[in-house]
Amino acid sequence: MDIVLLSRWQFAITTIYHFLFVPVTLxxxxxLALLETCYVTTKRAHWKEPCRKLLKFFGAIFLVNFAMGVVTGIVQEFHFGMNWSEYSRFMGDIFGAPLALEALTAFFLESTFIGIWVFGWDKLPEKLHCACIWLVAIGSNLSAFWILVANSFMQHPVxxxxxxxxxIMTDFMALITNxxxxxxxxxxxxSGIATAGFVLLIICCWKYAVDDASREVFLQALKAVSIYLIIGIMGAMGTGHVHTQYLAxxxxxxxxxxxxxxxxxxxxxxxxVADxxxxxxxxxxxxxxxxxFSFMLYNKPEGAVQGINQLQAAAEQQYGAGNYIPDVTGLFWCFxxxxxxxxxxxxxxxxxxxxAWVKQDWLLKYKYLLALTPFLLPLPFLANSAGWFIAEAGRQPWIVVGLQKTADAVSPNLTPGEVFITMSGFTIVYLILAIIAFYVICRIIHQTTIDTANDEGRAL
Incomplete structure (x- = not known):
C-alpha cells in the first residue's frame, strides 16, 4: 500500500479520535465557568447547594474528557517527526512557533488551574475558585487558537x-490575524459550545427520565443547557456560513x-444529492x-461559482501538470x-x-422518549468529524496550499509495514481507552443523585 496514503490514514484516525474530546472540553x-458564576452570585439560597452539586457532577465528566483529550493530543505532535519529517523540515520555523506558544501559555493555564479548581473546593474563597475555572476555560480555548493558527497557515499561507x-516566518502578526x-x-x-451543550442535554434528559429524586434539579439544568446549546448551534451555523463564503x-x-x-x-x-x-x-x-449555491455564497440568487474543471486547468497552469482535485465524493457527502x-x-x-421552559407536564408525560435521547449522542461528533474531513481533505493534494504537496512531506525512510503496525496499535489502544472512558462517565452519571428535598447528592 502507498506510504503516503497509509500515513494520511494514521494521522486521520488519531486526529479524529482526538477531536472527539476537544470540542467537549472547549x-x-x-x-462550568458560567454555572459557577451563577453559583457564586445567586441570591436564591435553596438552589445554591444543588448548583454546587451540578458543578461537581458535570466537573467529574469534564475531567475524564479532559484527560482523554490530553493523552490523545500528545500523539499528534509525534506524527510530525515520525511520519512527516519533510513537512517539519520545510515548515518548522513557522509551525513550531504557535505550538510553543500553546505550551507556554494555554497548556500552562489549563494544567495549573484545573488542579487548583479540582482540589480547591472549600479551601479557596468562592470567587477565587470561580476565577480558576474561568482561567481553565480561557486556557482551553487559547490552546485551540494556537493550533488553528498553525493549521490556518497550511490552508492559507501568509x-x-x-x-x-x-x-521562514516574516510577519508574526500576519500569522495570527490570518x-x-x-x-x-x-x-x-x-461548535464546541454546541457539542458540549448537546452532551449535557442528553445527560439531563436521561437523568430527568430515570432519576425521580433528581428530576427537579435536572429540569432546571435542562432549561440552562438548552439555551447554551441553542446559542452554540446557531453560532456554529452562522460562522460556518460566513466561513463558507470566505472559501469562495x-x-x-x-x-x-x-x-x-x-x-x-x-x-x-x-x-x-448527486451520483x-x-x-x-x-x-x-x-x-x-x-x-x-450562489445565494449561499453571495446572499443573492445570482453570481458565478468556478467549476472544478476550470480550477484544475488554472492550477495546472500555475503549478504544472498534476491532479489538483480532492476527493469530491467524500467532501460532497461530508458537507x-x-x-x-x-x-x-x-x-x-x-x-x-x-x-422544559413552557410545557414541563409534557416532558414528564413523555419522559420515556427522553430516555431514548442517548441514541442521538453521535450527532455532534459526526458533524465535527465531517467538518474536519472537509477542512483537511479539501486542500489535497497540498499539505501547505501552494507550497508543499502531501506526497513530498512524508518521511523518506518509512516503510508501509511500519506505518501499518503503528496505525493498528494506535487504533487498538484508542479503542480500549474509549471503552474505559465511556464506562467511567456512565458510572458517574448512574451513581449521581441530586435531591433538593433532603439535600443529598453524590458524584464520583
Missing amino acids: GLTLF GYAIENGRA PYVIGEMSHTLF EAQPMKLSSMEALWETEDPAPFAI INQEKRQNDTEITIPGM RMMIACGGAIAGLAFLIGGL
Whole structure:
C-alpha cells in the first residue's frame, strides 16, 4: 500500500479520535465557568447547594474528557517527526512557533488551574475558585487558537518567505490575524459550545427520565443547557456560513468540490444529492435547487461559482501538470452530513428547550422518549468529524496550499509495514481507552443523585 496514503490514514484516525474530546472540553469549560458564576452570585439560597452539586457532577465528566483529550493530543505532535519529517523540515520555523506558544501559555493555564479548581473546593474563597475555572476555560480555548493558527497557515499561507527551500516566518502578526484562522476559530468555538451543550442535554434528559429524586434539579439544568446549546448551534451555523463564503475567495477548489460543481455556473445550483463520477469529472445524476449555491455564497440568487474543471486547468497552469482535485465524493457527502446533523441538533434543542421552559407536564408525560435521547449522542461528533474531513481533505493534494504537496512531506525512510503496525496499535489502544472512558462517565452519571428535598447528592 502507498506510504503516503497509509500515513494520511494514521494521522486521520488519531486526529479524529482526538477531536472527539476537544470540542467537549472547549464548550464544557465555558459552561462550568458560567454555572459557577451563577453559583457564586445567586441570591436564591435553596438552589445554591444543588448548583454546587451540578458543578461537581458535570466537573467529574469534564475531567475524564479532559484527560482523554490530553493523552490523545500528545500523539499528534509525534506524527510530525515520525511520519512527516519533510513537512517539519520545510515548515518548522513557522509551525513550531504557535505550538510553543500553546505550551507556554494555554497548556500552562489549563494544567495549573484545573488542579487548583479540582482540589480547591472549600479551601479557596468562592470567587477565587470561580476565577480558576474561568482561567481553565480561557486556557482551553487559547490552546485551540494556537493550533488553528498553525493549521490556518497550511490552508492559507501568509507572513512568510521561502529561503533555502524552507518556509521562514516574516510577519508574526500576519500569522495570527490570518483571515482563515478568524473563520476557523469562531466556528470551532461555537461548535464546541454546541457539542458540549448537546452532551449535557442528553445527560439531563436521561437523568430527568430515570432519576425521580433528581428530576427537579435536572429540569432546571435542562432549561440552562438548552439555551447554551441553542446559542452554540446557531453560532456554529452562522460562522460556518460566513466561513463558507470566505472559501469562495481563499479555497475555491475546496468549495466547488463540496458542491460537486464541475463546470462554472452563474447562478450555481445546490445539489441535494448527486451520483458523482470523479473519473469522468461529472455527476451522472443529480437533484438540485437552482441558484441556491450562489445565494449561499453571495446572499443573492445570482453570481458565478468556478467549476472544478476550470480550477484544475488554472492550477495546472500555475503549478504544472498534476491532479489538483480532492476527493469530491467524500467532501460532497461530508458537507451534507454536517448540515443534516446540525439541523437535527438545532431542532432537538428548540423542542426540548421549549418543553422544559413552557410545557414541563409534557416532558414528564413523555419522559420515556427522553430516555431514548442517548441514541442521538453521535450527532455532534459526526458533524465535527465531517467538518474536519472537509477542512483537511479539501486542500489535497497540498499539505501547505501552494507550497508543499502531501506526497513530498512524508518521511523518506518509512516503510508501509511500519506505518501499518503503528496505525493498528494506535487504533487498538484508542479503542480500549474509549471503552474505559465511556464506562467511567456512565458510572458517574448512574451513581449521581441530586435531591433538593433532603439535600443529598453524590458524584464520583
